[in-house]
Amino acid sequence: MEGKHRPHYGANWASAYPDDRPYPSYLMLGMVSQRPIHAVVAKDAETQTVFVVTAYEPDENLWQADFKARKNV
Secondary structure: OOHHHOOOOOOEEEEEEOOOOOOOEEEEEEEEOOEEEEEEEEEEOOOOEEEEEEEEOOOOOOEOOOOOOEOOO
């Protein structure tokens, strides 16, 4: 996604899943009250619509310290 489409609240793209259907999706990482939050969003390139698929607080036992990649457990 181009920079102009990035959210303005400080989230970063952690992973991209370009082959997801019906639209490519992205795992975003943001901080809320110093707590990590993951949001999965999908983008319809034709209409430029972004859909929030889910949002959750990642489990520190399952994710690397930066919360961008899963641990090998």
